[in-house]
Amino acid sequence: MSDLARVEDLAQRVADGLANEAMIAELEALMREDESARITYLQTLQLHQDLERKAARGTLSDDPVLVELPRDFRKSPSHSWGPALAMTGSLLAAVVVWVWLAGQGGDAEINEPHIATITRLDQVDKPLAYHQPFEPGDRIAFNTGFVELTYRNGTRLVLQGPVNYTLEDADRGRLELGSLAAEVPPGASGFTVVTPSAEVKDIGTRFAVVLLDTGRTEFEVFEGEVRARSTAGSVSKSFKKGETAAVDDGATDVQSISTNLIRFRGVYDALNQHTVNAVADRFVQGGKHVDLVPIDGQDVLMLKQLGANNDVARKVWICFDLSEQSVDLDRPATLTLHTAKDLKRESWDVQLYGLKSGFKPGKGIQNIDWREETLTWNNAPGNDAGSPVQMNNAAALITSGEIRVDPENEPAGSFFTFTIPSLKPFMQEDGTVTLMLSTATGRHKVLLLSAREHETFAGPLLSFETQKQNIN
Amino acid sequence: MADPAQFTSLFVKHERQLYGFIAAMLGHPAEAEDLLQETAKGLWKKFSDYDPSLPFLPWAKKFARYEVLNYLGRQRTRRKYFSDEMVELLAEDWDRVDSQHDARILALECCFEALPENSRRLLNDRYRDANSLQEVAAQEGTTPNALYKTLQRVRNGLRACINRRVAEGAN
Known part of the structure; x- marks a missing residue:
């Protein structure tokens, strides 16, 4: 398939709402240096919108198609709507009415979401x-x-x-x-x-x-x-x-x-402190699952180890994209994690590792460009596949700390922080930082942390200082 | 004081183009409607700054571009979207595409009518009432993947026809 044909294929997937992260990345790579690719992309989306318009209105003409407005919007004392308006859906009707009533001094407003x-x-x-x-x-x-x-x-x-x-x-x-x-x-x-x-x-x-x-x-x-x-x-x-x-x-x-x-x-x-969300996070499982991507919910990160072998061990990988931040690499940063579930009174000794900067994938399958959809125990960068707790020498232990939970004092959603003295040793060429977690405490219960997809609690967060300007 | 009637008239006239601009920058058309609404509110707030002797769309696009970049900057899953650099490139190229739109619409009307009836019906089913691929596939008694391939062929054909007609018209 030629590049332009591939661009058209990907553009159609964007228009249909079927494009995933990998497709967006591929599309961007194809369009970056190629103006004709960008034109193809834009024309494909334009065609998609024109077809929607034609199906909805029966025509592609710009002539106004008057539509009865929802009753709720008629709160102006005047029932004249001023200029003839081409309404193409309730969204536009809502925007137009909001503007019109604001000008009339009307008090009907679209309900605003949080600010x-x-x-x-x-x-x-x-x-x-x-x-x-x-x-x-x-x-x-x-x-x-x-x-x-x-x-x-x-x-x-x-x-x-x-x-x-x-x-x-x-x-x-x-x-x-x-x-x-x-x-x-x-x-x-x-x-x-x-x-x-x-x-x-x-x-x-x-x-x-x-x-x-x-x-x-x-x-x-x-x-x-x-x-x-x-x-x-x-x-x-x-x-x-x-x-x-x-x-x-x-x-x-x-x-x-x-x-x-x-x-x-x-x-x-x-x-001068900024906080970013993780761009990718996933847990991996040892034992017979070493080549499998866990099928448990993507919205949680599991930490566990029990015994000297890795049969039930679970470790966590988290990636932050700092490529567009002016990070002061010499200043400490903070990793914040939230528990995702009420747990019995338990504690875990959690080890925090960082993938060392300049990481190069070896002959094995460990790859820096890891993705949530493909991450496993065996291919996770820096993982020591033979240990339920440790990483290999592509990673460095940053710190360890206790996460102690008690449903009375630390209900689900409570957060815990780890201080990273400096991000410099872990900054990759592409501006990403990959952090890993394991637990040295054997427990029957798994420690559940909220992932970035969690609907209720925040996922992993990284706070850091930006490069300072003089206050005066 | 800004005239709401003038604003609504201008906004409605260019709404389709602004929506298309935002959707293309985002790469996720489903999220474009919310941003279009935010853009409209921002434009209205600043409408007193607008010089009516100048075209409305370039002025409005600046706000739309800002809303897109601002929105992307707040996203938790940044890799799901284009980079800021790509957004800027697409914003520059968009004018060129939009300038040909009238000619392409005329060509689309002809090319659409020239499609076999099955293809026209398929496109109408897919796009009317924002039916999802899954819903249309169920109606057609096929799988979403198979339906997607069929739609792809029809749309590729349409685009090729449009390109031919526009090129012929230019010559």
Whole structure:
């Protein structure tokens, strides 16, 4: 099959929703240097959409086809819908009505999904969970530690306890206590933090805000620019990178102040921490299953060993893709794992290994480019197939630690962390890091951890620091 | 103040193109509808920045491209999607493909009518009401794989016919 024919085949699978990761990777490889391949791909998808349109409307014409709107949307006092609208489905009808009613001052809105989720937890004293969603009006409050929220528009907010913060809507939040730092990407500028004394609006930047006990608001701009005003005044002022300012409670003016290096250090450092999900994770089983991909649910990772042989041993492989991150390889990183099931009071001594950088597959079948669909005990990179616990010398032991579970104190979804002193020894050329787990504790019960596919609990997470910029 | 009537008129006029643009960048058309909705909301919020003397679609595509890259950046399974570099390449090539779309639509109408009746019925069954391959295969009394091969042949033939007609028209 020629390359273009293969592109067309793969493009049709994309259009039919049948393309898996390997096909997407193959398609990208075929299109990367070949413009005609990309044109073929785009034309194939375009044909697919035209055929859908023709089947739905009976024509490919752009002339409007008026459709009765769902009753629920008719909340405007006027029953005139303005311009004639070509409606091609309830989605478009919903968008159009939302826009029309917003312009009319109507209060009917499409129900918005959550606007932000928790993407990192660091020694927080409240029972918050990774990926916990927040809707407009939700409040988050805790006394110690750091929480990172990521908004749907890409804005990252780091809150430092003690803190009380309300997510008013997708681009506005209210700080009633404590401090936060924000990183606002291009396209989401305009994100605003409000305190009782001040309003700080981002113009495309990183900044931090603290509300002191006296009611005074202080803020510093790390990158870009903000516009700020007192809630008691109306004039807003612009502040740029390196500038610090304050608004006293009841004051009408925003005043520049000298920078306090300590004031924002905590949230600034926390903002430099990033967390990524695993891109692949799988467990493998020894004994008679050494050449088989386990058929148990993909949403869990099993750890077990019992006895000196590997008949029932299970080890875990986890891959993180850091190729698009500016990782500070000299700083520690943290691996976070969640239990997937309530367990009896048990403990496991878990060994964490890393596949050494520069790994080259040997004559055997161990391959760095491992995939969840094909990983087995025998082909897992770095695995010592003769040991229920250890890896071979392509891997290095990073640390070991106890995972102790007790359904009363650590119910399913509890998380445990392992510190990796540096990611440098484990960074592969393609920007991936592969970590492995085994257990040195023999138990009849298997330790179940949540995989990235788990619907309820977060899968393995890797937190690391990015390369620092000077705070001032 | 931005005029919602003007916005809806412009958006509706270019909705098909924006959806196609997003679906192609994502490589997963089923996820394009949600992103199209997010794009629409973003466009409406920034509509006061839009210069009506300039074409709407290039301005809207910038937002759509941002939404796609932003969405991809948040995905847990990043390998399931194209890289950011590929998204940018496809975004650049998309204009060229879209510029030929009118001619290709005309050609499709002719090529479609020239198909055998069975093939036309198969395409209508597959695409009407977003029927899945599995559902249509069940109706046809065949397997999804076999049906997929048949659809592939029909669509390949259609595309070849369209390419021929467009080339003839250009000459």
